[in-house]
Amino acid sequence: MQHTQRFEGGALVIALAGDVDLEQSPKAREILLAGLEQGIDILVEMSGVTYIDSSGVASLVEAFQLAKQKGRSFALVSVNPAALRVLQLARLDKVFVIHETLPESTDGAG
């Protein structure tokens, strides 16, 4: 799994790519939680996530719930169809805020 980070529109955009599986999901979790420590809104760009399993989904859920506790927004962007399918199976496509493209700002983004 690869990742990049950048600040854009008042949010930290974390782009994940590759397989977010049992081996890589601890790294994804660490990246997402470290991002939340910066105290700003998080957008997870997922166009490059070609595979995600329950452990990867768990990392997203944990970060989402922590963001909520901290009063920050946490949304997914450009979710690869393969990853979206897994979120749909778990009915989490109704829980996460999912944008097709990066919003211009994170005000009310989720």
Add this chain to the structure above:
Amino acid sequence: MAETPGEELLTFRIPARSDRLGEMRAAVRSCVEACGCSETSTADIVLAVDEACQNIIRHAYKGDPNGVIELEIHREGADLVFCLHDGAPAIDPSTVKPRDLDDVRPGGLGTYFIRKVMDRMEFRPSPRGAGNLLTMVKRIE
């Protein structure tokens, strides 16, 4: 379910380690695609088999990297039959159950995905005399 059903398509063994699951997924994908499954069905099957392997790694072998996972894929008519063998201590099948999806929390989705994807599944002590056998069946579509 039959002990050794249908035409054998694949036998694949990996150590019970998370860094080997990518190879398992690739093997399953190739086999299932070759049987004519759709892209969506193939992806779903790969996910289900991967989740089952994760359960073996985490819960059956409890992280012991010396364990072995053996997958057999058979074709029985219009069905694909996936048999996952492990050599871990036998697990009580009644403890293998999915969680409620309305309880949104990290973890616990693996068994749910398996049941959602597969048409039938059966978990029991292995007929080989040691370990467990998980059999999953999916119609080719």
